Amino acid sequence: MTTPLRIALAGLGTVGGGVIRLLDANRELIARRAGREIEVVAVSARDRTKDRGVDLTRFEWVDDTAALARAGNADVVVELVGGSDGPALTLARATLAGGKSFVTANKAMIAHHGLELAQAAEQAGVALKFEAAVAGGVPVIKGLREGAAANAIGRVYGILNGTCNFILSKMEAEGRDFADVLSEAQALGYAEADPTFDIDGVDAAHKLSILASIAFGTRPGFGEVATSGIRQVIAADIAEAAALGYRVRLLGMAEEAASGLFQRVHPHLVPVGHPLAHVTGATNAVVAEGNFVGRLLFQGAGAGDGPTASAVVADLIDIARGEFGPAYAMPAAALVEPHAADAGERRGKAYVRFTVADRVGVLAEIAAAMRDAGVSIESLIQRGVSADGHALVAIVTHEGPERAVAQALEKLRGSQSVIGQPMWMHILGE
Amino acid sequence: MTTPLRIALAGLGTVGGGVIRLLDANRELIARRAGREIEVVAVSARDRTKDRGVDLTRFEWVDDTAALARAGNADVVVELVGGSDGPALTLARATLAGGKSFVTANKAMIAHHGLELAQAAEQAGVALKFEAAVAGGVPVIKGLREGAAANAIGRVYGILNGTCNFILSKMEAEGRDFADVLSEAQALGYAEADPTFDIDGVDAAHKLSILASIAFGTRPGFGEVATSGIRQVIAADIAEAAALGYRVRLLGMAEEAASGLFQRVHPHLVPVGHPLAHVTGATNAVVAEGNFVGRLLFQGAGAGDGPTASAVVADLIDIARGEFGPAYAMPAAALVEPHAADAGERRGKAYVRFTVADRVGVLAEIAAAMRDAGVSIESLIQRGVSADGHALVAIVTHEGPERAVAQALEKLRGSQSVIGQPMWMHILGE
Structure with missing residues (x-):
C-alpha cells in the first residue's frame, strides 16, 4: 500500500463533522477500496473551542482558512465552508494555484466560479471535484x-x-x-x-x-x-x-x-x-x-451530514485511485458558450390557475383570452366561492408554444375579474 | 488530442451493431469527453456476409474470434459474443495475457470467471470493465x-x-x-x-x-x-x-x-x-x-442495443481517460471469501399462498401448523372455490425468522388438504 492521501479540511459544521466521522468509521474499508489510507491531517474552522463530538486534537489546527492551502503537507483540500465568494473562493484559488487537488460541496461557488477553478485545476494537473454540490449523496x-x-x-x-x-x-x-x-x-x-x-x-x-x-x-x-x-x-x-x-x-x-x-x-x-x-x-x-x-x-x-460526507469522500477515493480528469467531463477550453433558447418557442402542456371574482362573465373573459392567443384548453375546473368571495379556475392546456400562454396572461393583465397573479406551471412531458 | 483509442470488437449482434452505431453517431462528442477519439479498427463475428445495417468494410475482419486479441493493433478488445465459457472466455484470457484492456457485457462469464480475469488484468496493468453486464445502460x-x-x-x-x-x-x-x-x-x-x-x-x-x-x-x-x-x-x-x-x-x-x-x-x-x-x-x-x-x-x-452500447462505450471512455482501476473496486487479492449466511436466521415478513381442497378443517390445519412453528399471522385471505374445486389461502406473517416459515411448510408437506407446492415469497423490508 502506498502513502496515505492527506487531507486538509476547511469547515467543521455538520458536513465537516460527517466527513471526519465517516473516515473514522469506514477507515479500513476505504483503504482497501482506494488502495491507500485517506487521512485528515489539518483542519480549520471559525471556533476552535466548540465541541463537535469528534476528536480534533489529532489534527493540525489552522486558524486562517486560506492558510489551509499550504498546511500539513496535505495532498487535497476539502472545502465545506460555503458561500459563493469570500474565504471559500480564496481557499479554492490558493489550493489550486499551489498545485493541490480541491474537493468541495459548495454549489454556489461552483455555479459562479466553476469555470475559472476548472481551468486552474487543469493547469496544475490536479483534481477539482464537487460531487456533493449536487443532490447530496447521489452520485x-x-x-x-x-x-x-x-x-x-x-x-x-x-x-x-x-x-x-x-x-x-x-x-x-x-x-x-x-x-x-x-x-x-x-x-x-x-x-x-x-x-x-x-x-x-x-x-x-x-x-x-x-x-x-x-x-x-x-x-x-x-x-x-x-x-x-x-x-x-x-x-x-x-x-x-x-x-x-x-x-x-x-x-x-x-x-x-x-x-x-x-x-x-x-x-x-x-x-x-x-x-x-x-x-x-x-x-x-x-x-x-x-x-x-x-x-x-x-x-x-439530497442533504444531511451522512449523504453529503459520502459524496465528498467518494471524490477523495477517486483522487486516491488517480481516477479523475477534467471536472466538467471535458477540458474547460472545450466547453462552449451556451446559447439561451427562446422560451416562447418551447412547446408543452401548461397548468394555469386563476383566483377570480365571483361574478358573471369571468369564465368567458378567461376563455376568450386563451382562444385569442391560440391556447387550446384540454380541461378546466372551476371551484365554488371561498369565504373571501373568490372562486378558482384551473386550466390544463393542450401542448402548444409557451409564448401563446404568455400572451393569454398578458391579455388578462389588469382585468377586473382576475385577482392577484395567475399561477402558471409547465407540465413535464413524458 | 492524443492518438485514438483503438477497439477490436467481437460479436456483431444487436449490441455489437449498437456499439458501432453509437460510436458513429456521437463520435465528435465522445472525442471531446474522452480527450481522444474512440475508433473501431477490427471486428469479428460468425457470419461475414450478413447485413447488419452498418458499414463494416472500414474495419479489419478477423475470422477467428480468439485472434482478435492480437488484431489491428487494438488497445482494447470488446467482447459481445456471450456465453460463460467457449470463445468469449478464450478471447478474454488471450486479450489480458497479451496486455490489452478488455470490456464485456457478458454477465455469465464475469459471474463464473470474473476473479481470474480481474487477476489477469491487474497483473498486466490493464482494464477489465463490465458495466453493461449488470442492468444494461444503468451505471x-x-x-x-x-x-x-x-x-x-x-x-x-x-x-x-x-x-x-x-x-x-x-x-x-x-x-x-x-x-x-x-x-x-x-x-x-x-x-x-x-x-x-x-x-x-x-x-x-x-x-x-x-x-x-x-x-x-x-x-x-x-x-x-x-x-x-x-x-x-x-x-x-x-x-x-x-x-x-x-x-x-x-x-x-x-x-x-x-x-x-x-x-x-x-x-x-x-x-x-x-x-x-x-x-x-x-x-x-x-x-x-x-x-x-x-x-x-x-x-x-436494463437491456436493448442502445442502453447496452451506452454502458460499453462508457467503459471505453473511462479507459480512454485513463480513469480505471481494479474491476471489483479493490485488488482481487484483497477480496475475501464470502461466508454464506444461515437463511433460517434471517428475519422478515413472509407471504405464503396455499391452493387447498375445499373441505372442512383445511384452515385449522394450516393455522395450527403456523402456530406450532411459531409463525405469527398478520393477515389471511381465503378466497372461494374455483372451477376446479380448489380454494386459495394467502397469508402475510409478522416479522420472524425464515426458519419458522420453513418449519410450518414442512409440517404441511404431504397434507391431504394442500394441493401442489405452497408459494412462499419474502416481503421486502423497508
Missing part, C-alpha cells in the same frame, strides 16, 4: 460525467432541493398551505430560518447550472437559469393537479432545443406515471435522457 | 464501485431482469396468468424462445453475484446465490399482494448479516411505498443502502 455528477458519457443528452432534470420537495409533498399529503408547512419544516430543521435560497429556487438553480455544463458541454452560466420557487403554490393547486393526474414538484430542467439551451427552475406538474411523481420528502432525484441509453434515474438523500 | 457498477465507495453497504438489491419485470407488471396490470403473458412477451421479443435463464432467475443471479462482490468486497461466488424464478407466481398471488398493499417483483438481493452474506434471487412482495414498486415494464433498478449515504437508487433500461 449524479459521476453519473453524467462518466456513466452517461457516451450519450448526447437531450434533457437533464430533477428534484434538486430537498426542502422544497419536503414542503410540496407534505402539502400534498396533508392538504395544508405553504406558509403553514414551511413553519413546520423550519421547526423540524428541514428548512433554514431564512429559507429564501431554497424556496425561491436559487439553490436548485445553482445545482442545475452545474448539471447542465456537464451534460451539454457548455460553460457554467448560472445567470442563464430562469428561476422561480414554490411560494406561489397553494393547496388548491396541488389538489387540482391531483384531480387531473399530476403532482407538483419543483424541477430544475436543462433541455437542448433547436434554438439553444433551456435552463430553468420552476414548479412543474409531473404526471403520476413518471418516477419523479413518487419522490417524496427531502429526497432528490435526477433524470438524464440520452440518445442511446434512454432515461436514467438517480435518486437518494 | 450501477460505477455507482457501487465509485459513487458509493465511501460506504459500508448493508444491502444491495434490485430488479435485475427486464423480462421478468415485464411479465410481472403485465400480469399485474391485466390480471393475466404467467404462461399467457410469457407467450406474448416472446412474440414481442421481450422474452427469448428459450426463456429459462431469464424466468428461472439465473440471469438475475449472475448480475447479483457481480454486484455483491463489488458491494461487499467478496470474491465472486455465483454458486452462493439461492435462486428461484417467477414460474410459480400466479395471477391470484399478484391480486392478493395488491389487496395487502404490495407488488410482486423478482428481486436479486445481497445482504450482510451477523452470520454472513445472503445472496438470493426470488420473487418478493414489495410495499407500494417503496420506489421499486413503481418500476414497471422492462426497466431495471438497483438500490444500494450505505451506512452514510442511506438509500441510493439507480434506474433505467
Whole structure:
C-alpha cells in the first residue's frame, strides 16, 4: 500500500463533522477500496473551542482558512465552508494555484466560479471535484460525467432541493398551505430560518447550472437559469393537479432545443406515471435522457451530514485511485458558450390557475383570452366561492408554444375579474 | 488530442451493431469527453456476409474470434459474443495475457470467471470493465464501485431482469396468468424462445453475484446465490399482494448479516411505498443502502442495443481517460471469501399462498401448523372455490425468522388438504 492521501479540511459544521466521522468509521474499508489510507491531517474552522463530538486534537489546527492551502503537507483540500465568494473562493484559488487537488460541496461557488477553478485545476494537473454540490449523496455528477458519457443528452432534470420537495409533498399529503408547512419544516430543521435560497429556487438553480455544463458541454452560466420557487403554490393547486393526474414538484430542467439551451427552475406538474411523481420528502432525484441509453434515474438523500460526507469522500477515493480528469467531463477550453433558447418557442402542456371574482362573465373573459392567443384548453375546473368571495379556475392546456400562454396572461393583465397573479406551471412531458 | 483509442470488437449482434452505431453517431462528442477519439479498427463475428445495417468494410475482419486479441493493433478488445465459457472466455484470457484492456457485457462469464480475469488484468496493468453486464445502460457498477465507495453497504438489491419485470407488471396490470403473458412477451421479443435463464432467475443471479462482490468486497461466488424464478407466481398471488398493499417483483438481493452474506434471487412482495414498486415494464433498478449515504437508487433500461452500447462505450471512455482501476473496486487479492449466511436466521415478513381442497378443517390445519412453528399471522385471505374445486389461502406473517416459515411448510408437506407446492415469497423490508 502506498502513502496515505492527506487531507486538509476547511469547515467543521455538520458536513465537516460527517466527513471526519465517516473516515473514522469506514477507515479500513476505504483503504482497501482506494488502495491507500485517506487521512485528515489539518483542519480549520471559525471556533476552535466548540465541541463537535469528534476528536480534533489529532489534527493540525489552522486558524486562517486560506492558510489551509499550504498546511500539513496535505495532498487535497476539502472545502465545506460555503458561500459563493469570500474565504471559500480564496481557499479554492490558493489550493489550486499551489498545485493541490480541491474537493468541495459548495454549489454556489461552483455555479459562479466553476469555470475559472476548472481551468486552474487543469493547469496544475490536479483534481477539482464537487460531487456533493449536487443532490447530496447521489452520485449524479459521476453519473453524467462518466456513466452517461457516451450519450448526447437531450434533457437533464430533477428534484434538486430537498426542502422544497419536503414542503410540496407534505402539502400534498396533508392538504395544508405553504406558509403553514414551511413553519413546520423550519421547526423540524428541514428548512433554514431564512429559507429564501431554497424556496425561491436559487439553490436548485445553482445545482442545475452545474448539471447542465456537464451534460451539454457548455460553460457554467448560472445567470442563464430562469428561476422561480414554490411560494406561489397553494393547496388548491396541488389538489387540482391531483384531480387531473399530476403532482407538483419543483424541477430544475436543462433541455437542448433547436434554438439553444433551456435552463430553468420552476414548479412543474409531473404526471403520476413518471418516477419523479413518487419522490417524496427531502429526497432528490435526477433524470438524464440520452440518445442511446434512454432515461436514467438517480435518486437518494439530497442533504444531511451522512449523504453529503459520502459524496465528498467518494471524490477523495477517486483522487486516491488517480481516477479523475477534467471536472466538467471535458477540458474547460472545450466547453462552449451556451446559447439561451427562446422560451416562447418551447412547446408543452401548461397548468394555469386563476383566483377570480365571483361574478358573471369571468369564465368567458378567461376563455376568450386563451382562444385569442391560440391556447387550446384540454380541461378546466372551476371551484365554488371561498369565504373571501373568490372562486378558482384551473386550466390544463393542450401542448402548444409557451409564448401563446404568455400572451393569454398578458391579455388578462389588469382585468377586473382576475385577482392577484395567475399561477402558471409547465407540465413535464413524458 | 492524443492518438485514438483503438477497439477490436467481437460479436456483431444487436449490441455489437449498437456499439458501432453509437460510436458513429456521437463520435465528435465522445472525442471531446474522452480527450481522444474512440475508433473501431477490427471486428469479428460468425457470419461475414450478413447485413447488419452498418458499414463494416472500414474495419479489419478477423475470422477467428480468439485472434482478435492480437488484431489491428487494438488497445482494447470488446467482447459481445456471450456465453460463460467457449470463445468469449478464450478471447478474454488471450486479450489480458497479451496486455490489452478488455470490456464485456457478458454477465455469465464475469459471474463464473470474473476473479481470474480481474487477476489477469491487474497483473498486466490493464482494464477489465463490465458495466453493461449488470442492468444494461444503468451505471450501477460505477455507482457501487465509485459513487458509493465511501460506504459500508448493508444491502444491495434490485430488479435485475427486464423480462421478468415485464411479465410481472403485465400480469399485474391485466390480471393475466404467467404462461399467457410469457407467450406474448416472446412474440414481442421481450422474452427469448428459450426463456429459462431469464424466468428461472439465473440471469438475475449472475448480475447479483457481480454486484455483491463489488458491494461487499467478496470474491465472486455465483454458486452462493439461492435462486428461484417467477414460474410459480400466479395471477391470484399478484391480486392478493395488491389487496395487502404490495407488488410482486423478482428481486436479486445481497445482504450482510451477523452470520454472513445472503445472496438470493426470488420473487418478493414489495410495499407500494417503496420506489421499486413503481418500476414497471422492462426497466431495471438497483438500490444500494450505505451506512452514510442511506438509500441510493439507480434506474433505467436494463437491456436493448442502445442502453447496452451506452454502458460499453462508457467503459471505453473511462479507459480512454485513463480513469480505471481494479474491476471489483479493490485488488482481487484483497477480496475475501464470502461466508454464506444461515437463511433460517434471517428475519422478515413472509407471504405464503396455499391452493387447498375445499373441505372442512383445511384452515385449522394450516393455522395450527403456523402456530406450532411459531409463525405469527398478520393477515389471511381465503378466497372461494374455483372451477376446479380448489380454494386459495394467502397469508402475510409478522416479522420472524425464515426458519419458522420453513418449519410450518414442512409440517404441511404431504397434507391431504394442500394441493401442489405452497408459494412462499419474502416481503421486502423497508
